[in-house]
Amino acid sequence: MNIAKLSDKEVASRLHELPDWTLAAGKLHREYKFAGFAEAFGFMSTCALVAQKKDHHPEWSNVFDRVVVDLSTHDAGGITALDFALATEMEGAARRPAGAI
Numbered sequence: 001m002n003i004a005k006l007s008d009k010e011v012a013s014r015l016h017e018l019p020d021w022t023l024a025a026g027k028l029h030r031e032y033k034f035a036g037f038a039e040a041f042g043f044m045s046t047c048a049l050v051a052q053k054k055d056h057h058p059e060w061s062n063v064f065d066r067v068v069v070d071l072s073t074h075d076a077g078g079i080t081a082l083d084f085a086l087a088t089e090m091e092g093a094a095r096r097p098a099g100a101i
């Protein structure tokens, strides 16, 4: 897919829509903490389905009740609107109980 890398200014501006996300090493970064492992993994399962549907996949890791996420668009060599769209979906998924789409 041909999608434009956003400028630093555009990224900074759009980050205001996602107050819990930061810019780290050129990627959108967020650390989630859940009630336990089941909730963390449920969140990841929901996000995996979203990522597959969008054909846009996160870099992430999980330790027990924590999920660390870094989003960038490899094909564009930076952050694009796809990363903001996925981050927004992840925020929604984090607010819903596991299994609810």
Ligand code: H2B
Pocket (backbone or CB within 6 Å): 001, 055, 056, 057, 058, 072, 073, 074, 075, 076
């Ligand atoms: N995910 C992310 N984060 N960046 C990409 O550039 C990307 C992706 N490209 N998922 C997709 C898959 C691409 O490799 C396929 C062929 O569409």
